[in-house]
Amino acid sequence: xxxxxxxxxxxxxxxxxxxxxNPLSLECGRTLPSYELVYETYGSxxxxxxxxxxxxxxxxxxxxxxxYYTMHDKKPxxxxxxxxxGKPIDTNRFFVVSLNNLGGCKGSTGPNSINPETGNPFxxxxxxxxxxxxxxxxxxxxxxLGITQWAAVIxxxxxxxxxxxxxxxxPKHLRHCIAIAxxxxxxxxxxxxxxxxxxxxxxxxxxxxGHYYQHKVVPRQGLMLARMLGHITYLSEDxxxxxxxxxxxxxxxxxxxxxxxxxxxxxxxxxxxxxxxFDANTYLLMTKALDYFDPASQHGDDLTAALANVQAQFLxxxxxxxxxxxxxxxxxxxxxxxxxRKRVAYAQIKAQDGxxxxxMPIPHYLQIFQAYMQQIEIxxxxx
Numbered sequence: 001x002x003x004x005x006x007x008x009x010x011x012x013x014x015x016x017x018x019x020x021x022n023p024l025s026l027e028c029g030r031t032l033p034s035y036e037l038v039y040e041t042y043g044s045x046x047x048x049x050x051x052x053x054x055x056x057x058x059x060x061x062x063x064x065x066x067x068y069y070t071m072h073d074k075k076p077x078x079x080x081x082x083x084x085x086g087k088p089i090d091t092n093r094f095f096v097v098s099l100n101n102l103g104g105c106k107g108s109t110g111p112n113s114i115n116p117e118t119g120n121p122f123x124x125x126x127x128x129x130x131x132x133x134x135x136x137x138x139x140x141x142x143x144x145l146g147i148t149q150w151a152a153v154i155x156x157x158x159x160x161x162x163x164x165x166x167x168x169x170x171p172k173h174l175r176h177c178i179a180i181a182x183x184x185x186x187x188x189x190x191x192x193x194x195x196x197x198x199x200x201x202x203x204x205x206x207x208x209x210g211h212y213y214q215h216k217v218v219p220r221q222g223l224m225l226a227r228m229l230g231h232i233t234y235l236s237e238d239x240x241x242x243x244x245x246x247x248x249x250x251x252x253x254x255x256x257x258x259x260x261x262x263x264x265x266x267x268x269x270x271x272x273x274x275x276x277x278f279d280a281n282t283y284l285l286m287t288k289a290l291d292y293f294d295p296a297s298q299h300g301d302d303l304t305a306a307l308a309n310v311q312a313q314f315l316x317x318x319x320x321x322x323x324x325x326x327x328x329x330x331x332x333x334x335x336x337x338x339x340x341r342k343r344v345a346y347a348q349i350k351a352q353d354g355x356x357x358x359x360m361p362i363p364h365y366l367q368i369f370q371a372y373m374q375q376i377e378i379x380x381x382x383x
Contacts, residue, residue: 004068008084009076010042010091013067017107018144024102024137030127034116037141038107039063039099042083043091045145048380052147053089054138054174055079055098056155056162059230059286060278062106065098066091081361088369093378094151102137103129103285111281112213123281124210131158131293135165139173151376152176153312156358157325158286161293164333167310168295176376177312178369181322181358183329184303184336185294190324193233194287197226201280210281223280224271231270236321236354303336310337314344315372317365319357345372 004011017038024032040063045052055065057078066083068076083089083096100108103126111126118125142150153163153174160182167177186194201207204222208215240263299305314337318330327348337344349365351357357365 004071004073008086009080010067010084012071013040013042013064013069013077015040015063015107018141020137020140022140024133024140026127026133027130028128032102032109032127035102035109035137036107036113037099037102037109037137038104039097039141040065040067040077042066042096042098043094045095045147046378046380049147050149050151050379051094051381052142052145052150053094053096054142054150054153054166055083055089055096056134056138056153056159057098057101058155058157058159059290060227060274060283061159062104063098063100063108064106066096078359081359082366082369088366088373089154090370090373093381094373097141097145097147099138099141101129101134101286103282103289105279105282110279111210111285112279121213123213126281126285128285128288130289131162131165132169134162134289135169138162138166139170142173148173150174151378152178152373154178154180155182156180157182157355158290158293161290165293165295167312167314168306171309171311174312176315177310178315178317178372179330179333180317181319181325181330181355182316182333183325184296184332186291187329191291193229193324194291197229198284198287200225200229201284204280207280210284212280218275219280220275223275223278223283224268226280226283227274227278228267228271231267233324234355236323236352238321238352239354242352303332304339307333307336307342308340310340310342314342315369316344316346317358317368318346318348319351319353319355319365320348321352322355322357324355 015038019036021034064077065079066077085092100106103110111122115122153166155163160179163177163179201222204219206217207219295306296303316330316334318327334346347368351362353360
């Protein structure tokens with residue numbers, strides 16, 4: 001039984017849904033006439049509405065970042081390590097908002113939502129959305145909540161990219177940006193990983209051109225392979241060696257193609273469990289949003305020019321063993337900010353956990369994160 005009543009947990013939480021009826025114009029040229037966003041909140045919004053934090057999730061994340069839904073939940077939200085009383089994102093000080101992005105599969109309008117024009121799920125007819133589109137929808141949610149300026153926008157990986165986009169598109173609407181294990185754009189290698197994952201899904205016999213809902217099937221094999229490939233890139237060689245080595249399931253070689261090594265069993269488990277909680281069309285959309293993110297492309301491929309008008313203070317964090325978004329990519333962001341004489345703090349954290357390190361309870365990481373968050377000033381806060 002998880003310790004839901006722990007003093008550093010936000011405890012039991014309930015997701016909320018807001019229906020937006022004003023049309024949303026998207027970068028792809030299409031418009032969503034209406035849509036829903038699902039979100040959770042932790043902590044209390046102060047009277048002056050100056051203590052709000054926005055959490056942006058990564059590729060397979062969602063709005064459930066902290067706490068539990070029932071007393072019987074086996075696991076808390078995906079960032080329980082960092083959100084809660086006394087934690088880096090301290091809910092005794094901050095009002096935290098975490099949402100499921102547009103195009104997601106956990107309640108916000110996406111491919112598995114019903115298209116009002118057809119009465120069937122959108123499926124592949126759901127428009128491709130970008131990081132800029134997500135930020136625009138997030139800004140609208142802020143308006144609904146009466147938040148004119150976020151104390152900080154925070155995210156890891158793809159979430160960090162959203163936080164960076166916030167500083168470009170809405171420079172006056174946030175005071176701090178915390179980008180963790182992020183990059184200013186994907187490398188060709190990363191785009192290649194995403195393409196292999198998409199091909200696994202697209203070529204699954206049960207994909208049915210994205211209309212698998214009507215066939216009452218799921219492209220299980222394709223989505224499972226996509227997740228297995230992705231998961232390998234989230235880990236480091238050191239972490240995999242430490243966790244699995246070359247251990248054999250039965251202690252001997254069986255000269256076959258079934259599971260023999262423990263790492264094979266682990267990857268298959270990860271793939272199967274992912275199929276049960278994620279949507280294949282959403283996975284395609286999310287990886288495309290990753291591929292398309294490149295704010296410098298609108299400024300002659302000059303990241304310094306792209307960040308020229310940002311006003312937020314920055315904390316940029318990277319991890320030594322992250323080979324998917326290595327520290328060199330974070331330093332590109334830092335350099336562009338320094339070129340503009342912007343206020344930025346940077347730390348490269350020694351860790352063996354690969355890209356997933358931003359989710360782990362690494363003491364040095366949490367200490368730096370917490371120290372930065374503690375120095376964020378909240379107008380109207382009693383000292």
